Amino acid sequence: MTGKIAISLTVNGEEIEAHVTPRVTLADFLRQDVQLTGTHTGCEMGACGACLVLIDDRPVHACLMFAVQADGCVVDTVEGLTARKAIADLQRTFHERNALQCGFCTPGMLVSAYGILAAGGVPEREEIRDALSGNYCRCTGYEAIVDAIELTAKQRHQQAAREEA
Amino acid sequence: MNAFAGSLDRPNSYIGRSVSRPNAKRLLEGKGRYVTDLVLPRMLHAAFVRSPYAHGRIVSIDTAEAAALPGVRAIFTGKDMAAICKPWVGTLDHFRNMKSPPQLPLSLDKVMWSGQPIVLIVADSRAIAEDAAELVGVEIEDLPVLADPVEAMSAEPMSEDMGDNTCFSLALDNGGVDEAFAKAQHLLEESFVFGRHTAVTLEPRAIVADYDASENRLTAHHATQTPYQFQDVYSRHFDIPEANVRVIAPDIGGSFGMKLHVYHEEMAVVGASILLGRPVKYVADRMESFVSDIHARDHRVTARLAVGEDGRISGMEVDDVTAIGPFSSYPRTSAVEGNQVIRLMGAPYDFSAYRANLSVVFQNKVQTSQYRAVGHPIACAVTECMVDAAARKLGLDPFEIRARNLIPDDSYPRKSPTGYQFEKLSHEACLSRLKSIMNYDALRREQAELRKKGVLRGIGIALFVEITNPSPAFYGIGGARISAQDGAIVKLTPSGEVHCSISVTEQGQGTETIIGQIVADQLGVNRDRVRVMTGDTDTTPHGGATWACRGAGIGGETALQASRKLKANVLSIAALILQAQAGELDIRDDWIIDVATGQQRLSLAEVARIAFFRSDTLPAGTQAQLSVVHHYAPQGYPFAFTNGAQGSLVEVDPETGFVKILKHWVVEDCGRIINPLLVDEQIRGGVVQGLGAAFFEECLYNREGQLTNGSLADYLVPMAYEMPDIEISHVETLTGDTELGAKGVGEAGTAAASAAAMNAVNDALAGHGAVLTQIPMTPARILKALGSI
Numbered sequence: 013m014t015g016k017i018a019i020s021l022t023v024n025g026e027e028i029e030a031h032v033t034p035r036v037t038l039a040d041f042l043r044q045d046v047q048l049t050g051t052h053t054g055c056e057m058g059a060c061g062a063c064l065v066l067i068d069d070r071p072v073h074a075c076l077m078f079a080v081q082a083d084g085c086v087v088d089t090v091e092g093l094t095a096r097k098a099i100a101d102l103q104r105t106f107h108e109r110n111a112l113q114c115g116f117c118t119p120g121m122l123v124s125a126y127g128i129l130a131a132g133g134v135p136e137r138e139e140i141r142d143a144l145s146g147n148y149c150r151c152t153g154y155e156a157i158v159d160a161i162e163l164t165a166k167q168r169h170q171q172a173a174r175e176e177a
Numbered sequence: 178m179n180a181f182a183g184s185l186d187r188p189n190s191y192i193g194r195s196v197s198r199p200n201a202k203r204l205l206e207g208k209g210r211y212v213t214d215l216v217l218p219r220m221l222h223a224a225f226v227r228s229p230y231a232h233g234r235i236v237s238i239d240t241a242e243a244a245a246l247p248g249v250r251a252i253f254t255g256k257d258m259a260a261i262c263k264p265w266v267g268t269l270d271h272f273r274n275m276k277s278p279p280q281l282p283l284s285l286d287k288v289m290w291s292g293q294p295i296v297l298i299v300a301d302s303r304a305i306a307e308d309a310a311e312l313v314g315v316e317i318e319d320l321p322v323l324a325d326p327v328e329a330m331s332a333e334p335m336s337e338d339m340g341d342n343t344c345f346s347l348a349l350d351n352g353g354v355d356e357a358f359a360k361a362q363h364l365l366e367e368s369f370v371f372g373r374h375t376a377v378t379l380e381p382r383a384i385v386a387d388y389d390a391s392e393n394r395l396t397a398h399h400a401t402q403t404p405y406q407f408q409d410v411y412s413r414h415f416d417i418p419e420a421n422v423r424v425i426a427p428d429i430g431g432s433f434g435m436k437l438h439v440y441h442e443e444m445a446v447v448g449a450s451i452l453l454g455r456p457v458k459y460v461a462d463r464m465e466s467f468v469s470d471i472h473a474r475d476h477r478v479t480a481r482l483a484v485g486e487d488g489r490i491s492g493m494e495v496d497d498v499t500a501i502g503p504f505s506s507y508p509r510t511s512a513v514e515g516n517q518v519i520r521l522m523g524a525p526y527d528f529s530a531y532r533a534n535l536s537v538v539f540q541n542k543v544q545t546s547q548y549r550a551v552g553h554p555i556a557c558a559v560t561e562c563m564v565d566a567a568a569r570k571l572g573l574d575p576f577e578i579r580a581r582n583l584i585p586d587d588s589y590p591r592k593s594p595t596g597y598q599f600e601k602l603s604h605e606a607c608l609s610r611l612k613s614i615m616n617y618d619a620l621r622r623e624q625a626e627l628r629k630k631g632v633l634r635g636i637g638i639a640l641f642v643e644i645t646n647p648s649p650a651f652y653g654i655g656g657a658r659i660s661a662q663d664g665a666i667v668k669l670t671p672s673g674e675v676h677c678s679i680s681v682t683e684q685g686q687g688t689e690t691i692i693g694q695i696v697a698d699q700l701g702v703n704r705d706r707v708r709v710m711t712g713d714t715d716t717t718p719h720g721g722a723t724w725a726c727r728g729a730g731i732g733g734e735t736a737l738q739a740s741r742k743l744k745a746n747v748l749s750i751a752a753l754i755l756q757a758q759a760g761e762l763d764i765r766d767d768w769i770i771d772v773a774t775g776q777q778r779l780s781l782a783e784v785a786r787i788a789f790f791r792s793d794t795l796p797a798g799t800q801a802q803l804s805v806v807h808h809y810a811p812q813g814y815p816f817a818f819t820n821g822a823q824g825s826l827v828e829v830d831p832e833t834g835f836v837k838i839l840k841h842w843v844v845e846d847c848g849r850i851i852n853p854l855l856v857d858e859q860i861r862g863g864v865v866q867g868l869g870a871a872f873f874e875e876c877l878y879n880r881e882g883q884l885t886n887g888s889l890a891d892y893l894v895p896m897a898y899e900m901p902d903i904e905i906s907h908v909e910t911l912t913g914d915t916e917l918g919a920k921g922v923g924e925a926g927t928a929a930a931s932a933a934a935m936n937a938v939n940d941a942l943a944g945h946g947a948v949l950t951q952i953p954m955t956p957a958r959i960l961k962a963l964g965s966i
Contacts, residue, residue, distance in 0.1 A: 035304070049214035050207020052430070054379045055463045055889040062379055090207035103205045107197050110858050113685030115204025116211065116379040116430030137902075144897035148889070150379055150431050151685055153861035153926075154897040 019083040023048070024092025032079045039063040041079035042089060050090040050119045054148065061147035062116060064123040065089050071127040090119035099126055102164050111160040113151030121147050125161045134165045188766050189701050191694035192917075195854035196704065198690040200683070209428040212383035212400040213460050220385065221250055223446050223459040224306035226296035226313045227468070228288035231541040231882025232320040232335065235286055238296060239314035246312060248305035251453055253297040255285035258448045263414045265439060267505035269655030272512050275345040277505035278336040282445035288317060289335065289503030290543050291883050292468025297445045299457055322882040326477065326500030326538040335503060335539060344505050345512040345537040349519060351594055353530035357492025361483030365566050370951040371555050372875035373475040376548050377894055380430020381461040382470065384443045386450035394421045397447060400429050402682055403437040403722045408714045409658045410439055410508065411447055426712035429684045433549040433866070437724055438471050439507045467887030472876050473548035475500045476518060476555050482563040483530070488571050488578045492530035493523045493594065495559065499537050502544030508657045511545050512537045517552025517644065520595045523560050524642035525604050525820065526582045531594040541882040547724075549866055550927035553643060558932040561639040562950065565936045569943065575638050575936070576612055583608065583640065593642070600813075602820040604640055606908045607844040611638060611822040614906050615842050620826065633829045634839075635941025638822060639932035645726035645847075645921025646817035646912070648810075662810035663732050664718025665739040667696060669747060669803040671789040673767065673782030675700060675707045677739075680720025681732030682711045686923060687855035688728045692736045694851055695917070699740035700747075701764030702781065718806060726921020729851055730817055731809065734915040739807035746802045751784050753796055813914035821845035821908075821925055823864070825933035826901075829941040831963055834956030836872060836938060838901045845925050846908040849918035853907075856922050861903045863926020869895040871931035875953050 016031035023046055032041055037056075042048045042065065054062035056075045063074040066088040093099045102125050105111070112118045121144070128135060128143045135143070140158050149157065185193055203209060240252045264279035284295050296313050300306035323329040329342045358364060385398040395417050401407055404424035412419040429436065446459045461469060476499045483492035497518050501511035519533035568578040583604040584591065590600050611617075617636070624634040652659040665679040677696050683689045689709040697704040711717060720735075721727060744764060751769040752759040755778055763772045769779040787794060788801035795801070811817075824842040829835075843860050850856050873893035877886045886892045911918030931952055938949050938959070947962035960966045 043214070044216075048207070049211075050209070052211075052213070052380070054381075057463070057888065057890055059889040060379060094206045103202075106205055107201055110197060110201070110687075110854050112201055112204060113687075113858065113862065114378075114380070114429060114431040115201065115209050115685060118204055119207045122205070141897040141900070146896075148379060148894055148896060150377060150433070150866070150894070151862045152858060153863075153865035153903060154900050155861050155902055156858055158897065 017080050019080055021082050021084060022086045024088055024095065034078060034080055036079045037075050038077040038079050038082050039074035042074060048089045048091050052116055052119060054116065059148070061120040061124060064120040066123060066126065071123050090122055093122065093126065101167060102126070102160070105160040105164045109156050109160040109163070111152060111156040117147060117149040121149065121157055128161060129165055129168060134169050137162060189697055189703065191698040191704055192851055194694065195852060196690065196694065197854070198687050199693070200689050204428065211380055211428045211430055212385060212398050213380055213430070215385050215398050215458070217385060217387060217456040220456040220458055221299045221301065221453065222303040222306050223449060223457055224298050224303060224310045225294040225442060226298070226310045226315060228291060228293045228295055228317065230288055230317050230319045231291040231322045231324065233288050233317040234320060235284065235288065235295065236316040236318050240296060243298060243309040243312040246305065246309045248301040249298060249309045250301065251299040251449065253283065253445065253449055253452065254295070255281060255283040257452065258282040258445055259285060261415060261451060262444060262448050265414060265507040267507040267510045269510050269652065269657060271655040272345055272510065272516070275505070275510070275512060276339055277344055278339060280441070280504055280507065282441050282448055290541050292543060294441050294445060297449055299449050299453065323540045324542065324878055324880055324882040326498050326540055329500065329538045329540045330536065335541065342539045343536060344501060344539055347516065347519065347535040349531065349533045349595060351529055351531040351596070354492050354494055354532040357483045357530035358481070361491055362486045363484040363567065363570055365482045365484065365563055365570065367480055367563060367566060367950055369478040369480065369559055369562070371474045371476040372953055373472045373545070374870050374874035375467065375470055375472045375876055376433045376435035378431030378433065378435060381463065381466045382436060382440060382443070383460040384446050385456055385458045386447040387456040388450040388454060390454050392421065393417060395447065395451070396423045396425065398425050398427065399443065401426050401436045402429070402432045402684060402724055404682065404712055404714050405680065405719050405722060406437065406508065406659055414444070415447060415451060423715045426682055432684045434547045434551070434724060435470050438509065438546050440469060442469060463889055464887055467892065468543055468884055471506060471544055471546040471548060473514065473545055474555065474870070475545055478555065478559050480559050480563050482567060484567045488567065488573050488581050490526055490528045490582050492528060495519055495522050495533040497533070497535045500540045501537055502542055503539055504544065506544045506546035508659065509547055509652065513547055514545070514552045518555045520597060521553060521556035521642060523594045524556070524597065525584060525640040527584045529594050542878060549863065550924040553641065553924060553928035554867060554870060554931050557639055557641045557929045558935055558952070561932040562935055565939065576608065576617065579608055579640060597818065598814055599818050600912060601910050602642065602818060603846045603908045603910045604820055607820060607822040607846060608640065610844045610906050610908060611824055611842060614844065614904055615824045633831060633941040635827045635829060635937040635939065637825045637933045637936025637940055639929040639936060640822050641820060641925070641929035643726070643819045643925050643928050644816045645819055646730035646811055647725045647727060648815045650815040651725065660719060660721040662808050663720035663735040664806065664808040665735045666718060666804060666806050667739045667743045669743065669781065669785050671785050673780060673785040675702055677707060677736065678710045678717040679732060679736060680717050680722055681728045682723045684723065686728065686859055687852060688723060688732065690855065691729055691733060691851045695733050695736045696740045699737055700744050702767045706767060718808065726923045729919045730915065730921050731811055733851060733919050734917045735807060735809040737917050738809055739805055742805045742807055743803070746805060747781070747784060750788050750801045751779055753799060754784065754787055755779060811914065817848070817912045817914065817920040819847050819920045819922070819925060821929070823929040823933040825937040827934065827937040827941060829938060829959065831945070834959035836954065836959070838868060838899065838934070840901050841903045841930065843903060843926060844906045844908065845922065846910050847922035847925065848909060848911045848920035850907060850909060851919060857905045859922050860905050860926040863924060864903050864930040865895050865900050867927040867930025868900065868934060871934040871952050871954060873953055
């Protein structure tokens with residue numbers, strides 16, 4: 013149980029070599045070993061979405077995965093997405109629309125929203141609500157979050173249309 | 178009073194303006210600093226061994242194997258804590274005859290609920306502490322479990338010294354009830370059940386306690402709404418001078434009332450840090466949260482309503498039995514909710530014959546206490562369901578029966594049927610606004626059309642009254658050391674910027690933002706030049722902090738008055754420098770201006786530079802006071818009541834019992850709105866918590882007192898897909914008790930959402946012989962009401 017295993021992975025664009033005990037989750041590894049505390053744990057059973065990170069560009073629950081399973085993976089957290097400005101527009105609309113209160117669900121929401129918007133197009137509100145069904149927020153009542161994602165989708169769509177023209 | 182302009186067309190007019198939250202950017206980048214994230218040098222981690230039984234006697238505890246595990250640094254039991262911690266008792270003096278057993282961090286001999294902490298393990302990591310907890314052997318002789326409040330009322334006392342299992346009882350009688358019922362043409366009676374639910378903040382409870390024996394100093398990094406209350410608690414119960422106790426509440430991942438109560442785990446962790454002289458961290462995991470965070474509600478209410486042929490209510494009688502935990506919570510007790518339930522009944526309506534009985538009963542479940550909208554959802558649902566029942570009986574429209582009964586907007590000030598003093602409410606305005614924003618008549622037509630096709634749509638409305646801005650009448654007069662006042666320090670920095678530290682606290686609702694708006698507005702500076710800080714007992718004045726919707730009304734008024742004081746001081750120095758009269762000067766856009774001409778005379782930065790660095794150039798005897806401390810305690814009415822109306826549109830599937838919530842409307846009157854964006858989001862979040870209670874959330878216990886759905890996979894919370902869009906409108910009736918005129922808004926959404934939803938479901942089921950009087954309205958309960966199962 014205490015024997016450590018060597019792993020190497022890319023976190024937010026940086027190569028990381030570490031020795032971890034097999035039972036350490038990716039969420040705990042990111043928070044405690046790499047000190048990326050933007051990834052939160054709210055239920056530790058994959059129900060609340062606070063721990064969502066990108067693994068090879070897809071949203072994954074970091075609480076449901078062991079750190080050893082991320083060996084060789086490319087991991088992006090909210091900090092990395094922020095640094096490379098991949099979600100700057102989402103963060104702006106979330107801020108302007110007040111689509112967060114306590115902020116504890118927000119990194120997971122942003123990772124979900126990144127995934128929703130990666131599909132392209134402008135999803136219907138119902139589709140956004142459906143896609144957020146794995147993200148628990150106790151503060152906002154969700155409407156502002158749906159508004160912010162919808163607005164960002166429209167902005168990206170317009171931007172893409174302008175660039176095409 | 179309301180003596181300030183408040184118009185939005187002048188520079189720096191921020192009161193009433195939708196602006197985003199400066200402190201939200203940090204959270205959006207994953208740079209929040211929650212207690213959960215905190216790591217201190219030489220910090221240890223705590224885990225607890227908990228009782229698997231709801232009631233039992235501890236026979237023996239064997240910690241030898243756990244202590245031998247590498248990385249375990251200490252193991253504490255009840256005796257260790259009893260030696261350094263004074264017991265606490267959760268009673269208030271103004272609740273006469275209230276009783277509750279004394280409590281300690283870890284149980285000494287008896288366990289009273291399943292999940293009660295017995296042993297504390299402190300280790301190098303949480304994982305090791307949890308491993309060790311599994312190695313502790315605790316032998317418990319189980320005792321009969323009281324898991325039903327009605328049985329508990331007549332059962333042997335679970336705490337021998339208490340005499341019986343009633344924590345508190347209260348009877349109200351405004352007179353005339355028997356006459357009203359004797360004369361009434363229609364009598365309605367209904368029984369209601371309100372399930373237990375809990376706050377489920379996304380960040381669980383968390384504390385890092387850091388005791389330094391060399392200074393006899395305790396620093397607690399504590400995820401709480403009320404740092405000053407905990408400074409007092411830690412000081413008194415661990416016998417550390419108050420000035421040596423510092424409580425820091427950094428970013429908090431949600432609270433809603435849950436994180437302002439004293440918990441056994443936090444007290445034990447403080448005790449452990451004192452005993453070890455090292456920082457000790459505890460973060461509840463989700464399973465622990467469900468069995469140790471306060472639960473709320475758990476009321477059984479029987480209500481009777483006397484109504485005339487004209488639909489006028491003439492009397493109401495209510496009996497409420499509420500089941501708390503094995504003791505009353507500390508320091509706010511577990512009796513406040515029941516008290517507010519029976520005092521808020523019938524609050525919007527114009528009748529006086531009212532009688533009520535309240536019984537607050539102990540049982541072997543985790544403690545209950547104040548959670549968002551304390552008592553309001555129950556009083557509102559009972560009242561509004563009874564009014565709808567009367568409307569159905571008399572064939573009146575729900576809007577019509579309310580219009581006939583509500584307290585007219587021009588009849589204030591006056592008292593509620595239960596004796597609350599109302600300064601000024603706006604039921605008529607809110608009800609008519611609700612009707613128009615719902616497009617009610619069109620909804621009814623659509624409902625009738627769909628009904629022909631077998632689609633069961635329901636429309637429900639509810640009026641509500643909310644308690645905000647509490648005076649010392651809430652806790653202070655009951656002997657609790659919980660402040661009703663707040664304090665602020667507002668200072669001009671040497672560069673002419675502004676710093677405000679204030680005792681109201683932030684949990685994401687936007688406290689720091691609105692305080693910044695008020696300070697900037699009142700001083701005449703740009704908002705981005707005001708820095709607000711909260712949540713640290715060492716750097717902010719003592720105050721009540723944030724609860725009972727007091728942040729805007731009391732904290733905001735504190736900031737307003739403090740800012741005006743600073744402004745007067747700044748202008749007096751500026752007048753000396755400019756050889757002008759202070760009355761001829763004002764501050765606008767960070768400049769001292771001439772009032773008559775609007776001409777810029779001197780920058781604030783220059784005033785500050787001279788005052789701080791060139792005081793030699795000021796007239797002899799001048800002492801510039803560019804930092805002010807100001808406290809404000811509410812006076813006048815004991816509470817600032819707010820009011821509003823909510824509407825709900827649902828569709829019930831009679832085959833499955835599933836309810837689709839289609840839309841929700843809120844008209845709310847919280848007095849002066851400081852930031853419409855934040856106010857609307859408080860209401861939306863509150864509504865969704867109310868809808869969660871209405872349809873999903875319930876802590877389910879079996880006969881043995883075991884919580885059977887204590888995880889986020891089993892306990893249902895509202896998620897995005899199930900929730901509707903929520904339309905909001907406002908009426909603004911200012912309170913005259915303050916210059917700001919603001920009342921509170923944080924609990925309004927929760928207060929009436931479940932009542933409106935219940936009325937909507939019952940409206941959908943009308944004609945099917947089914948009436949739901951229990952929440953949550955689960956599919957099974959709906960099918961049962963329909964007679965399908």
